[in-house]
Amino acid sequence: MARALWPRLGRILWLACLLPLAPARVAAGLYELQLTTDGPATTGSEVTIMASLVADDNGSLALPASTHLYHFHWIHTPLLLTGKADEAFSSTIRVVGSVPGDFPVSVWVTTADCGMCQPVARSLLVLPITEFLVGNLVVTQNTSLPWPSSYLTKTILKVSFLLHDPSNFFKNASFLYSWDFGDGTQMVTRDGTVYYNYSIIGSFTVKVKVVAGWEQVMPDAGKGILQKTGDFSASLKLQETLRGIQVLGPTLIQTFQKMVVTLNFMGSPPLNVCWRLKPECLPLEEGECHPVSVDSTAYNLTHIFRDPGDYCFSVQAENAISRAHQYHKVQVWPSSIQPAVFAFPCATLITMMLAFIMYMTLRNATHQKDMVEVADFDFSPMSDKNPEPPTGVRCCCQMCCGPFLLETPSEYLEVVRENHRLLPPLYKSVKTYTV
Template sequence: MARAVWSRLGRILWLSCLLPWAPAGVAAGLYELNLTTDSPATTGAEVTISASLVAKDNSSLALPADAHLYRFHWIHTPLVLTGKTEKGLSSTIHVVGHVPGDFPVSVWVTAADCWMCQPVARGFVVLPITELLVGDLVVTQNTSLPWPSSYLTKTVLKVSFLLHDPSNFLKTAVFLYSWDFGDGTQMVTEDSVVYYNYSIIGTFTVKLKVVAEWEEVKLDATKGVMQKTGDFSASLKLQETLRGIQVLGPTLIQTFQKMTVTLNFLGSPPLTVCWRLKPECLPLEEGECHPVSVASTAYNLTHTFRDPGDYCFSIRAENVISKTHQYHRIQVWPSRIQPAVFAFPCATLITVMLAFIMYMTLRNATQQKDMVEVADFDFSPMSDKNPEPPSGVRCCCQMCCGPFLLETPSEYLEIVRENHGLLPPLYKSVKTYTV
């Protein structure tokens, strides 16, 4: 019985709380909170969070004219609250974090003097707190390129460090900057801005180490030196403008002969290359040829001419920075049979023919000589007493076949004496003396 009475009393109290603020209950779900913050922050620095009540989905719903009808409720523990202000339909708090981490902060809006009523709107945000310095490394150049993080070589770069300290927590600190530009160059400065010029193309990473020191009064009224550091980096892509195209190739060629032309691009890839043969050297129009992507600074063109005449290679190349044109004239002559191609076969044929002629000449000469020698033979009957062949045959036999046909040594000696009568005798006469 007592429990039922208390239940009825609770309902009555709940209704009495809602009835005065019926408009607020009706407004539930029609509004939302926009939250802004200046985080992240380093430990010890003050962080500001603001919440504003706006119509949901940017509708045309009018906001209440009396801002005192609503109240903002914040939950920020374990962050320490250092200040709170409310103005119209917005509320701002200031908190400090003494330990690093990600801390959630929530806020909701209810009718004034009725925190148990249904919230009109809710909001939620996470604050990152770190022990390191907070800031950004910004790289700028006078020339703007269409690609992000792309810059020109041989053009001065401005590299700046922007410290994020909206609460001026480090206003008395002394900073030291250590720079590394990724190409072997390092320097230490006391200024947060440096100017640097890259002389080569490529992708580089600029690294910066920042050290901040300041004096702080401790709880025991003594002064101590505090220090915070931070590491920052930025990736840079250094490129060159296209200063021209170097064309290496012949200027005179014959038809049906394959030609290769080498293009050397004086600039940084990637490139888009387009070329076409024209009767005259004129620039290429858009869509006049099919573009080809080139990932290096050299490219080879190959072509075979079928018709003689004067031609011009019209070449266009461009990268993300600039574009350029180049031309290459070439004359095409009709192909002819070159004598040098057949020089060796002809020389060989002539040599063979000359050798054959000499062989036939010598052969005919030998046959005629043999016929003459045969004609000199005397076929008359030889005497029985001293049969001798003709002198010509005898000479031939003596010179060629004598040693094999003669039967006795005496005959051989006799023939030698007859044929070599003028030669000295083979033996000397021996004189005989009688005593």
């Protein structure tokens, strides 16, 4: 039995001695494999795929110094391999697809002396192959705009088709371009760049159909014409710049009155409008206004001032390509009509005052009537039952109170005549002697 243990122990010691010679197995999980490609591509053209071994923690680990330490294993079927190049920590292959589709390409890395060991890193990508042309439609304008796909009307647009052909597969091909600008204008050119000017605002889609043709030697020693086509489009939003804001509204108003201010925007909607009421006309700062979305070229603002003073409407608007701001000064005066909250107390006070005035008027009228009756009784001719009052009292009452107690001028004149009969003359005749 002891003899059977010696061979097992020997194999364990042999593996322990080989462990320091396999640094890749210790480094498994510390590296990653990055894949890059110049695809997508059309059928028949060549595609380049590159795999690079890098440290997994942003490069803080140092790769081994040996340049023949790792081996790259590729699986690219059914793509046809046309070339391969290996370097110390990268590998590049070139493949061609004869049929369209999405093809997976995988690669993994092992140590150079142990192809069956656990991979140090692995990666996978899907390569799209199409039977049509590959490219992009690019629209540019001289005016630099911060909003994507937004352009100015009445300004030249440059529309270009950029063919994606890194392997120069179409180097001998001739191209024909059929353009449709979405506003009824169409044209055919042999140049992949055109210039166009939209005169109206709105959303448009510019389209181009590209046809590529070239001669190719056929298997029967003849020549044939091959073609590939492609349809491409780009969305455009043509707008006018916001040239200004017209503010229509009163400049003088009273407190507690509803004020309506009309904003007319000289530009293309939709607009993002922001306004703020300030004591002075100062530019708006970010986050200190009331944002409103406006889908037309006019908008009404309503406000009720509760305190008198000088105010300024600060208005700012922007569309997809420009921005404008405007100010509107308003002078607010105290209102001559108090608000409804003060109407009831004021009405109550006025009613009480009117009631008091009516009461005092009726009371004075009754008192005057009694005094007139007494005066008529006192100033009647003398009788035995009503002795005549003293002359001074009667005269004083008639002179002081008579004009106010009588109701008509005729009664007043009658009393005056009676007073002249009863009162003694206020003057005496003076005799003049001539010597």
